[in-house]
Amino acid sequence: MRFLNDVTPPYDLTYSDVFMVPSRSAIGSRLAVDLSTVDGSGTTIPVVVANMTAVAGRRMAETIARRGGVAVIPQDIPIEVVADVVDWVKNRDLVHDTPIALTPHDTVGEALTLLPKRAHGAVIVVDWDNRPVGVVTEADCHGVDMFTQLSQVMTPSPQTLPRGIDPQAAFEALHGGRHRLAPVVDDNGGLVGILTRTGALRSTLYQPAVDARNRLRIAAAVGVNGDVAAKSKELLDAGVDVLVVDTAHGHQEKMIGALRAVRALDPAVPVAAGNVVTAEGVRDLVEAGADIVKVGVGPGAMCTTRMMTGVGRPQFSAVLECSAEARRLGRHVWADGGVRHPRDVALALAAGAANVMIGSWFAGTYESPGDTRTAADGRKYKENYGMASARAVRLRTAEDTPFERARKALFEEGISTSRMYLDPARPSVEDQIDAIVAGLRSSCTYAGATTLEEFHERAVVGVQSASGYSEGMPLHQSW
Numbered sequence: 001m002r003f004l005n006d007v008t009p010p011y012d013l014t015y016s017d018v019f020m021v022p023s024r025s026a027i028g029s030r031l032a033v034d035l036s037t038v039d040g041s042g043t044t045i046p047v048v049v050a051n052m053t054a055v056a057g058r059r060m061a062e063t064i065a066r067r068g069g070v071a072v073i074p075q076d077i078p079i080e081v082v083a084d085v086v087d088w089v090k091n092r093d094l095v096h097d098t099p100i101a102l103t104p105h106d107t108v109g110e111a112l113t114l115l116p117k118r119a120h121g122a123v124i125v126v127d128w129d130n131r132p133v134g135v136v137t138e139a140d141c142h143g144v145d146m147f148t149q150l151s152q153v154m155t156p157s158p159q160t161l162p163r164g165i166d167p168q169a170a171f172e173a174l175h176g177g178r179h180r181l182a183p184v185v186d187d188n189g190g191l192v193g194i195l196t197r198t199g200a201l202r203s204t205l206y207q208p209a210v211d212a213r214n215r216l217r218i219a220a221a222v223g224v225n226g227d228v229a230a231k232s233k234e235l236l237d238a239g240v241d242v243l244v245v246d247t248a249h250g251h252q253e254k255m256i257g258a259l260r261a262v263r264a265l266d267p268a269v270p271v272a273a274g275n276v277v278t279a280e281g282v283r284d285l286v287e288a289g290a291d292i293v294k295v296g297v298g299p300g301a302m303c304t305t306r307m308m309t310g311v312g313r314p315q316f317s318a319v320l321e322c323s324a325e326a327r328r329l330g331r332h333v334w335a336d337g338g339v340r341h342p343r344d345v346a347l348a349l350a351a352g353a354a355n356v357m358i359g360s361w362f363a364g365t366y367e368s369p370g371d372t373r374t375a376a377d378g379r380k381y382k383e384n385y386g387m388a389s390a391r392a393v394r395l396r397t398a399e400d401t402p403f404e405r406a407r408k409a410l411f412e413e414g415i416s417t418s419r420m421y422l423d424p425a426r427p428s429v430e431d432q433i434d435a436i437v438a439g440l441r442s443s444c445t446y447a448g449a450t451t452l453e454e455f456h457e458r459a460v461v462g463v464q465s466a467s468g469y470s471e472g473m474p475l476h477q478s479w
Contacts, residue, residue: 047355100123159179
């Protein structure tokens with residue numbers, strides 16, 4: 001990457017401070033761009049779901065890996081739960097989604113509770129042999145008593161698709177039958193999944209992030225306190241594909257000691273660590289054993305670190321400096337935080353990041369943990385909170401004495417809770433991924449790049465004023 005007119009700015013920059021100018025390009029199609037990464041994480045799109053309790057769970061991990069990214073399970077989740085999640089994700093299908101299944105005797109109220117858990121928006125009604133006998137959507141439940149049995153509202157005898165069907169054939173079958181979705185069944189007619197027309201299309205456009213055994217990938221985080229080596233070994237034994245050693249201030253002795261303990265285990269998977277914002281921090285973590293360094297202090301939507309402490313750095317400049325040092329050392333960086341639009345993802349990659357971590361942006365989707373709630377104005381939302389907030393601190397200190405928990409609670413940072421509204425037009429994380437990938441592919445074609453490495457090499461970036469940034473925003477009504 002180079003700055004426009006080769007003028008290096010005298011101050012640090014955020015993503016909003018910069019723009020990319022087009023270069024001569026011979027790329028005729030956005031689909032000619034390869035978005036796979038080279039950092040060893042196995043992602044085929046440069047997206048990592050941040051290890052936030054309100055964002056990264058089993059549904060998110062399954063869905064994001066199916067589309068080529070990877071989710072990091074947070075460090076405050078008990079190891080036995082993490083092991084169960086890893087095993088569960090590893091056993092998901094690469095094409096069809098996991099169904100929501102109920103019996104004909106279950107109620108509309110139960111269906112409405114489960115429907116917001118999945119973007120496909122349907123409950124498959126099965127008999128006692130697990131064979132699909134009906135489909136129920138939210139529209140079927142509208143205006144119906146909550147105790148009504150599903151047999152009274154379901155669409156009976158649904159069209160089914162055989163497991164292993166080619167995605168294009170599945171799309172054509174659904175399109176020909178004028179169906180939005182269909183249950184996927186095994187050779188005995190038992191329910192194994194659900195596939196929508198959009199899901200079939202996505203399966204032809206995305207390549208899942210899979211391990212050597214062709215199973216979906218998943219990562220998990222560990223902190224720097226306690227027996228880090230023992231916790232890390234348990235995560236590695238559980239089958240995680242990337243181990244993330246995580247703390248807010250990554251450039252400290254505890255982190256260096258934790259990294260050395262993890263490296264002594266000789267893990268067969270990449271080790272990511274952070275967070276830092278300087279070249280010196282990158283050098284120290286790489287020397288201690290990090291393959292990937294997480295970059296970012298304070299840019300996250302839930303983070304009050306800069307306002308509380310004055311510590312942090314504008315994210316674009318932090319990624320630019322840290323990625324240059326990591327590349328010099330033969331390592332990689334993940335840009336962690338500060339992305340709010342697809343353009344920000346592209347700019348982070350132009351600055352040299354191998355992957356971009358996204359947290360709060362994905363909190364307001366069907367796939368994030370937690371229940372969907374409805375505000376007074378009718379808008380749907382989910383609660384989000386930072387990992388240094390009071391709620392997160394309580395989760396991480398559950399085994400401490402009441403006295404120690406009370407002491408630590410006095411010093412939490414981060415917003416304790418925030419409403420992340422679901423976008424009615426893009427309520428699923430897959431919808432958000434579509435927007436990110438579309439924008440990123442276009443960015444690469446503007447730069448004349450067919451790979452992310454070429455994109456970093458060819459990107460030309462300029463500095464803009466606040467009014468320049470505003471000028472690029474679309475208007476939703478006339479002026």
